[in-house]
Amino acid sequence: MNxxxxxxxxxxxxxxxxxxxxxxxxxxxxxxxxxxxxxxALGRVTAAPVLSPVDLPLFRNSQMDGFAVxxxxxxxxxxxxxxxxxxxxxxxxxxxxxxxxxxRIMTGAVVPDGANTxxxxxxxxxxxxxxxxxxxxxxxRAVGEYVRNRGSxxxxxxxxxxxxxxxxSRHLAVLAAAGITDxxxxxxxxxxxxxxxxxxxxxxxxxxxxxxxxANGIALVAAIISAGAVVATTHRVVDDPExxxxxxxxxxxxxxxxxxxxxxxxxxxxxxxxVLGPLGAHVxxxxxxxxxxxxxxxxxxxxxxxxxxxxVSTQISFxxxxxxxxxxxxxxxxxxxxxxALSAALRSVPGKRQFLRGRIRADGRVEVVAGPGSHLVAxxxxxDVLLDVPAHxxxxxxxxxxxxxxx
Amino acid sequence: MNxxxxxxxxxxxxxxxxxxxxxxxxxxxxxxxxxxxxxxALGRVTAAPVLSPVDLPLFRNSQMDGFAVxxxxxxxxxxxxxxxxxxxxxxxxxxxxxxxxxxRIMTGAVVPDGANTxxxxxxxxxxxxxxxxxxxxxxxRAVGEYVRNRGSxxxxxxxxxxxxxxxxSRHLAVLAAAGITDxxxxxxxxxxxxxxxxxxxxxxxxxxxxxxxxANGIALVAAIISAGAVVATTHRVVDDPExxxxxxxxxxxxxxxxxxxxxxxxxxxxxxxxVLGPLGAHVxxxxxxxxxxxxxxxxxxxxxxxxxxxxVSTQISFxxxxxxxxxxxxxxxxxxxxxxALSAALRSVPGKRQFLRGRIRADGRVEVVAGPGSHLVAxxxxxDVLLDVPAHxxxxxxxxxxxxxxx
Numbered sequence: 001m002n003x004x005x006x007x008x009x010x011x012x013x014x015x016x017x018x019x020x021x022x023x024x025x026x027x028x029x030x031x032x033x034x035x036x037x038x039x040x041a042l043g044r045v046t047a048a049p050v051l052s053p054v055d056l057p058l059f060r061n062s063q064m065d066g067f068a069v070x071x072x073x074x075x076x077x078x079x080x081x082x083x084x085x086x087x088x089x090x091x092x093x094x095x096x097x098x099x100x101x102x103x104r105i106m107t108g109a110v111v112p113d114g115a116n117t118x119x120x121x122x123x124x125x126x127x128x129x130x131x132x133x134x135x136x137x138x139x140x141r142a143v144g145e146y147v148r149n150r151g152s153x154x155x156x157x158x159x160x161x162x163x164x165x166x167x168x169s170r171h172l173a174v175l176a177a178a179g180i181t182d183x184x185x186x187x188x189x190x191x192x193x194x195x196x197x198x199x200x201x202x203x204x205x206x207x208x209x210x211x212x213x214x215a216n217g218i219a220l221v222a223a224i225i226s227a228g229a230v231v232a233t234t235h236r237v238v239d240d241p242e243x244x245x246x247x248x249x250x251x252x253x254x255x256x257x258x259x260x261x262x263x264x265x266x267x268x269x270x271x272x273x274x275v276l277g278p279l280g281a282h283v284x285x286x287x288x289x290x291x292x293x294x295x296x297x298x299x300x301x302x303x304x305x306x307x308x309x310x311x312v313s314t315q316i317s318f319x320x321x322x323x324x325x326x327x328x329x330x331x332x333x334x335x336x337x338x339x340x341a342l343s344a345a346l347r348s349v350p351g352k353r354q355f356l357r358g359r360i361r362a363d364g365r366v367e368v369v370a371g372p373g374s375h376l377v378a379x380x381x382x383x384d385v386l387l388d389v390p391a392h393x394x395x396x397x398x399x400x401x402x403x404x405x406x407x
Numbered sequence: 408m409n410x411x412x413x414x415x416x417x418x419x420x421x422x423x424x425x426x427x428x429x430x431x432x433x434x435x436x437x438x439x440x441x442x443x444x445x446x447x448a449l450g451r452v453t454a455a456p457v458l459s460p461v462d463l464p465l466f467r468n469s470q471m472d473g474f475a476v477x478x479x480x481x482x483x484x485x486x487x488x489x490x491x492x493x494x495x496x497x498x499x500x501x502x503x504x505x506x507x508x509x510x511r512i513m514t515g516a517v518v519p520d521g522a523n524t525x526x527x528x529x530x531x532x533x534x535x536x537x538x539x540x541x542x543x544x545x546x547x548r549a550v551g552e553y554v555r556n557r558g559s560x561x562x563x564x565x566x567x568x569x570x571x572x573x574x575x576s577r578h579l580a581v582l583a584a585a586g587i588t589d590x591x592x593x594x595x596x597x598x599x600x601x602x603x604x605x606x607x608x609x610x611x612x613x614x615x616x617x618x619x620x621x622a623n624g625i626a627l628v629a630a631i632i633s634a635g636a637v638v639a640t641t642h643r644v645v646d647d648p649e650x651x652x653x654x655x656x657x658x659x660x661x662x663x664x665x666x667x668x669x670x671x672x673x674x675x676x677x678x679x680x681x682v683l684g685p686l687g688a689h690v691x692x693x694x695x696x697x698x699x700x701x702x703x704x705x706x707x708x709x710x711x712x713x714x715x716x717x718x719v720s721t722q723i724s725f726x727x728x729x730x731x732x733x734x735x736x737x738x739x740x741x742x743x744x745x746x747x748a749l750s751a752a753l754r755s756v757p758g759k760r761q762f763l764r765g766r767i768r769a770d771g772r773v774e775v776v777a778g779p780g781s782h783l784v785a786x787x788x789x790x791d792v793l794l795d796v797p798a799h800x801x802x803x804x805x806x807x808x809x810x811x812x813x814x
Contacts, residue, residue, distance in 0.1 A: 058620075152783075170626065172626060173722060218582075219583070220576075
């Protein structure tokens, strides 16, 4: 492959990533939060620490099925005590337990005032008389055994969850247990997608010569959702600047960020460049492959990222520049990176950071899938990882280590 | 802690997991598939290999902005050729290119018949005459350079995706690129949730003495969704066998699997045991902590898993017994397991496999969070991992390795 003519002026991937972060920082900083019911909170991120409104457990209760007694009555073993009743795990306040008596108690049931220990049923034997029962206890118990004290899990005012937690089932469980019904979570970033290209048609239509199916629309939507953000609106624009303006206005009215694909090359019918260039957008070239052409700008105060239109370029641009920001915002872990041995030698383009498509082999080595061409959508779909080959690398030998990024 | 009286007869965790897999296998084997539009297919699992209906790319097109020419015309360099037109990336079939002429071409545009190579714009200079233009090419090109051949990514009939792929953005991209609008995916398992307990109330209600908020309902729903399955219906049943029957009937009519919490202890008001026991359910004890009591059965042909009612027991039962099955079905990776050094010594209950709650410290060691009590929902929420301590272990020292399971 030939070097790009603007190599001297090319921005590095890291510089461009920083530029994008700077562009988005005001938006990210003012996203704010919203109140959602617990049932809608799975996967959302806590906006503030959540304090417990109650003690957990709410009341002193039994850890076992057995008998609630006064520990003092077990001073000499075996001890036989009359059974004066039963406390089940159900609403109600049991009567105070008098010394020298026992009450049958179920797991989770209120331990009666007066009682200070629970003897598990397996350490007891019950004798039934005509009109009464006694329990004989064969093992002494210390005060408090098998008793779950009120507040022993959390006290009212304790922090149940810190801010910044991505809510999973165990987090929702403790909120529900504390009687909480709604929770303040960070608002998700709303992203608008505009794909451009005179050659694009929707899957399902009949492709005439020169037409291609729009893969970027669905890929960007899926990538945005996978990265924990929300799709605000999607548009497909051919090469009409008027239509592009309408799409941008619609997008800017509903989204926090606009992502476009295509329309930023050097050609004559480049609608993103044509519409956003005069508004101050920067259309430049990054020292990377694929994904060289990149644009950044704003439309009516909403940041715009312009990705190149080749489907592989679009998707890799998203993974490299936007996914890390969206994932961090959504409390998702960054894509995993590993150093792996190459299954075969490879050559890379000097001066460009290459993101090759690869697959992990059974022996743990990584092999390159398909070529570097930015049109190889099937090759990308068959890949598990990107190989991140630094700009200074010209060739690597079989067995050399290369950094991979999980897809 | 005391040993459970039925230790001799306790089933191991692995035996019980196998029993559950046997119980669910007929259901899993007959789940079948369904056709969904691409827009609804993110995260679904391909039910069959997907073959390409078309060649990709659909037509021979240019990889660069530049000039399409006959490579033979570049035999002597520099070569100057008249520019006879322009091909943009838009619908239409360009005229055949005659030898000795060049046509301006954009990335992605149809390469005209006759042309067999593309010269990038940066290797050319254009001269404008009054009524014509010529291009002077400073570098020879081999046949086929910068030309993307039809079918060079995939041929019609090639497998674009194998069966069993969990669909991410790059998979949807290649399907869309091939013009595919709908895809056959595995049906997701529909799980019904029935929480039981006379003490349960919904979060938001006022808790009387003896009442606790139902944490299991929301925790099970969230865990089911997180594991890639679907919640068919949810019910909260106090301790009325009639109400339990109604809930089970509703659940069986709509779900592939019913999960219950609570109602399987030795107490008198154990509604799951009471209703399902006479129908042949097995209510037993597993050599694990928490989560000892476990039930398995069927209701009107639908498998039922009965988890214990303590919230921590319920959640850990789900993680240990059901999450691995659901995740595998949904194409999700199993929860990550690591061996980590303990930050402090711990004692475990002999004869029981313990799942302690833990947190990874900055130094990479794992520390136990809160106690082993199955009521400690705040402790579980504060944990990142479970420590999987084998049944034969009685104590471990600081620095000993223990297996952890990511939550």
